Amino acid sequence: xxxxxxxxxxxxxSFLTYAGEVKAIRGVTFDVxxxxxxxxxxxxxxxxxxxxxxxxxxxxxxxxxxxxxxxIFDGQDLLNLNNSEMEKVRGxxxxxxxxxxxxxxxxxxxxxxxxxxxxxxxxxxxxxxxxERAVEMLRLVGIPNPEARVxxxxxxxxxxxxxxxxIAIALSCNxxxxxxxxxxxxxxxxxQAQIIDLMKDLxxxxxxxxxxxxxxxxxxxxxAQRVVVMYAGKIIEQGSLDDIFYNPQHPYTWGLLRSVPxxxxxxxxxxxxxGTPPDLLDPPKGxxxxxxxxxxxxxxxxHFPEETKITDDHKVHCWLQHPDAPKVDVxxxxxxxxxxxx
Amino acid sequence: xxxxxxxxxxxVKNLKKHFNVGNGVVKAVDGVNFSIKRGETLxxxxxxxxxxxxxxxxxxxxxxxxxxxxxxxGRDVTKLKGRELKKFNxxxxxxxxxxxxxxxxxxxxxxxxxxxxxxxxxxxxxxxxxRIYSLLDTVxxxxEHAxxxxxxxxxxxxxxxxxxxxxxxxxxxxxxDEPISALDVSIxxxxxxxxxxxxxxxxxxxxxxxxxLSMVKHISDRIGVMYLGxxxxxxxxxxxxxxxxxxxxxxxxxxxxxxxxEIERTRQRIILEGDVPSPMNPPSGCPFRTRCPKAxxxxxxxxxxxxxxxxxxxxxxxxx
Ligand SMILES: Nc1ncnc2c1ncn2[C@@H]1O[C@H](COP(=O)(O)OP(=O)(O)OP(=O)(O)O)[C@@H](O)[C@H]1O
Ligand SMILES: Nc1ncnc2c1ncn2[C@@H]1O[C@H](COP(=O)(O)OP(=O)(O)OP(=O)(O)O)[C@@H](O)[C@H]1O
Ligand SMILES: [Mg+2]
Ligand SMILES: [Mg+2]
Numbered sequence: 322x323x324x325x326x327x328x329x330x331x332x333x334x335s336f337l338t339y340a341g342e343v344k345a346i347r348g349v350t351f352d353v354x355x356x357x358x359x360x361x362x363x364x365x366x367x368x369x370x371x372x373x374x375x376x377x378x379x380x381x382x383x384x385x386x387x388x389x390x391x392x393i394f395d396g397q398d399l400l401n402l403n404n405s406e407m408e409k410v411r412g413x414x415x416x417x418x419x420x421x422x423x424x425x426x427x428x429x430x431x432x433x434x435x436x437x438x439x440x441x442x443x444x445x446x447x448x449x450x451x452x453e454r455a456v457e458m459l460r461l462v463g464i465p466n467p468e469a470r471v472x473x474x475x476x477x478x479x480x481x482x483x484x485x486x487x488i489a490i491a492l493s494c495n496x497x498x499x500x501x502x503x504x505x506x507x508x509x510x511x512x513q514a515q516i517i518d519l520m521k522d523l524x525x526x527x528x529x530x531x532x533x534x535x536x537x538x539x540x541x542x543x544x545a546q547r548v549v550v551m552y553a554g555k556i557i558e559q560g561s562l563d564d565i566f567y568n569p570q571h572p573y574t575w576g577l578l579r580s581v582p583x584x585x586x587x588x589x590x591x592x593x594x595x596g597t598p599p600d601l602l603d604p605p606k607g608x609x610x611x612x613x614x615x616x617x618x619x620x621x622x623x624h625f626p627e628e629t630k631i632t633d634d635h636k637v638h639c640w641l642q643h644p645d646a647p648k649v650d651v652x653x654x655x656x657x658x659x660x661x662x663x
Numbered sequence: 664x665x666x667x668x669x670x671x672x673x674x675v676k677n678l679k680k681h682f683n684v685g686n687g688v689v690k691a692v693d694g695v696n697f698s699i700k701r702g703e704t705l706x707x708x709x710x711x712x713x714x715x716x717x718x719x720x721x722x723x724x725x726x727x728x729x730x731x732x733x734x735x736x737g738r739d740v741t742k743l744k745g746r747e748l749k750k751f752n753x754x755x756x757x758x759x760x761x762x763x764x765x766x767x768x769x770x771x772x773x774x775x776x777x778x779x780x781x782x783x784x785x786x787x788x789x790x791x792x793x794r795i796y797s798l799l800d801t802v803x804x805x806x807e808h809a810x811x812x813x814x815x816x817x818x819x820x821x822x823x824x825x826x827x828x829x830x831x832x833x834x835x836x837x838x839x840d841e842p843i844s845a846l847d848v849s850i851x852x853x854x855x856x857x858x859x860x861x862x863x864x865x866x867x868x869x870x871x872x873x874x875x876l877s878m879v880k881h882i883s884d885r886i887g888v889m890y891l892g893x894x895x896x897x898x899x900x901x902x903x904x905x906x907x908x909x910x911x912x913x914x915x916x917x918x919x920x921x922x923x924x925e926i927e928r929t930r931q932r933i934i935l936e937g938d939v940p941s942p943m944n945p946p947s948g949c950p951f952r953t954r955c956p957k958a959x960x961x962x963x964x965x966x967x968x969x970x971x972x973x974x975x976x977x978x979x980x981x982x983x
Contacts, residue, residue, distance in 0.1 A: 583923075
């Protein structure tokens with residue numbers, strides 16, 4: 322009935338700590354279409370990982386609590402499932418890759434067994450079928466000599482190979498959705514290029530939908546079709562890749578795009594966003610970005626702006642969109658590859 | 664922006680640093696040659712484990728070199744003793760990668776910044792405090808921050824504290840080992856701008872170690888590319904990007920994703936096969952040959968010499 326694989330609606334997640342309630346996710350709404358790669362970007366602490374852990378229901382509780390919202394995956398609300406139902410979803414429909422493969426691989430079990438485990442449990446394969454498929458999976462993710470590698474332990478793999486082993490586990494059950502939380506941050510660029518290439522391949526070959534969380538705008542430009550920009554527990558802008566890179570509307574998105582060096586920025590100063598993000602124990606009532614925003618107005622202090630639709634797909638929360646707001650010049654170069662010589 | 668003199672402030676000659684580990688020897692740095700002019704920024708890039716930090720740490724004498732010379736302002740650093748060594752310890756400073764781990768959590772910001780001043784007995788009382796205040800000003804922090812502790816600061820602010828500490832003794836040479844890697848994108852720009860402003864103001868010379876190549880290009884005059892303990896290419900940063908000679912440099916540059924969708928849609932990547940070999944058991948001949956798309960027979964037999972293939976453009980590769 323829908324072309325959407327995932328719909329997150331009005332999600333609110335808090336952590337109840339000794340210091341008080343950390344309002345980590347404060348009303349997040351976005352969706353992922355079938356076969357699409359969506360990137361979530363934003364400052365450290367803005368809630369990217371908590372959002373993805375919420376989808377997988379991996380939020381530690383206590384201290385975590387889901388205060389509101391729905392997470393509709395393939396027609397059912399994941400927040401209504403019990404533990405064993407959710408485990409089934411995790412084992413067969415949604416795969417997740419974490420930033421640090423060493424903390425999520427089991428150091429006492431061979432890599433082959435770790436891949437086979439889920440296949441036996443959720444797909445009903447027998448042991449030897451599952452091991453055969455484990456070899457296939459390692460080959461698929463580009464690990465040389467997979468017949469020997471399945472018998473090895475994670476510590477015998479290099480960092481890039483571990484990350485690929487994680488991907489093999491996540492993919493072994495043919496998930497419809499792959500969530501990758503900073504999958505390449507700990508890796509070198511040449512290894513990162515291998516992993517991104519692999520993710521693109523999966524998307525093309527199997528139509529896998531992808532949520533990628535990253536702080537690297539280059540990775541976003543390379544892999545994603547849509548971008549969600551988060552700030553202090555809220556989505557402040559979302560749109561297609563081109564919307565966000567070539568027609569961004571939110572001052573934080575401008576700042577983010579301006580603070581990365583471009584090919585032609587040598588010798589110039591980088592633009593930085595001064596200040597730091599707000600404390601989520603006591604987030605500002607209005608727009609969370611206003612203390613760092615060059616365009617802040619009085620209204621921003623106490624009122625969070627409603628969503629403005631630039632197009633059906635491109636949405637922003639900013640008072641500058643209000644008809645009475647002053648017109649401002651977008652302080653970044655709009656347009657594409659025009660400043661690349663070659 | 665740079666001064667017009669050609670004084671060589673640092674010269675590194677055939678530098679080697681080998682570590683004895685349980686079951687063998689790690690050749691972390693294995694014969695590296697380069698020099699840096701006063702007021703210049705030399706970027707050092709390469710994959711994890713290729714020996715960038717070890718090179719920096721050996722230059723500043725945190726490690727004793729296994730072989731080779733480090734000539735700083737005409738004197739061999741590895742032979743300095745007594746007063747000369749003390750002087751060197753003031754002239755060269757280091758900024759570390761991790762702003763969380765590199766600051767003592769039990770010391771106040773004032774004591775962290777003033778540590779060098781205290782060790783060298785340079786100032787005391789009111790003068791010392793004035794100096795600390797002025798350093799806080801320089802790096803964009805407030806006087807009120809002086810009596811606080813590191814955990815009260817954000818990553819970018821902590822890195823500023825680290826920079827203030829490095830500046831306290833008026834060094835002329837700073838080794839910045841991945842000073843921005845642990846920071847958020849929007850904060851990275853703050854720190855890079857600060858480093859560039861300080862360089863202009865004080866004529867500082869930088870050895871800037873990083874793996875983010877776009878930032879290295881932005882800040883460096885020249886760039887050296889390391890692979891498995893060796894310097895494989897060294898030239899002006901614009902030249903390196905426009906005319907990379909070494910196949911590893913080519914692959915490295917093509918692997919950087921560029922934050923521009925139109926460029927990414929049409930770009931051809933060189934995807935390297937396999938992983939970096941272990942420095943305990945490096946390949947014979949050229950260290951890159953096991954992953955090199957252009958490897959020839961000779962590459963397994965003979966290590967290519969590091970030579971000036973074009974004016975000012977050094978490369979170690981049998982293709983040239
Ligand atoms: N277990 C927890 N207990 C208390 N607070 C938490 C917990 N996990 C996350 N938080 C808080 O929730 C907020 C969002 O964190 P999250 O990990 O989602 O950030 P992020 O956007 O992924 O950042 P990064 O880019 O640094 O990974 C932060 O303020 C964080 O401190
Ligand atoms: N104190 C030490 N003892 C033994 N081996 C070491 C020591 N320090 C570094 N090494 C080894 O030397 C090699 C070079 O390490 P180094 O830290 O210089 O790399 P790097 O280029 O700075 O990498 P990264 O980008 O990950 O920081 C690595 O194989 C490392 O494991
Ligand atoms: Mg995170
Ligand atoms: Mg290092």
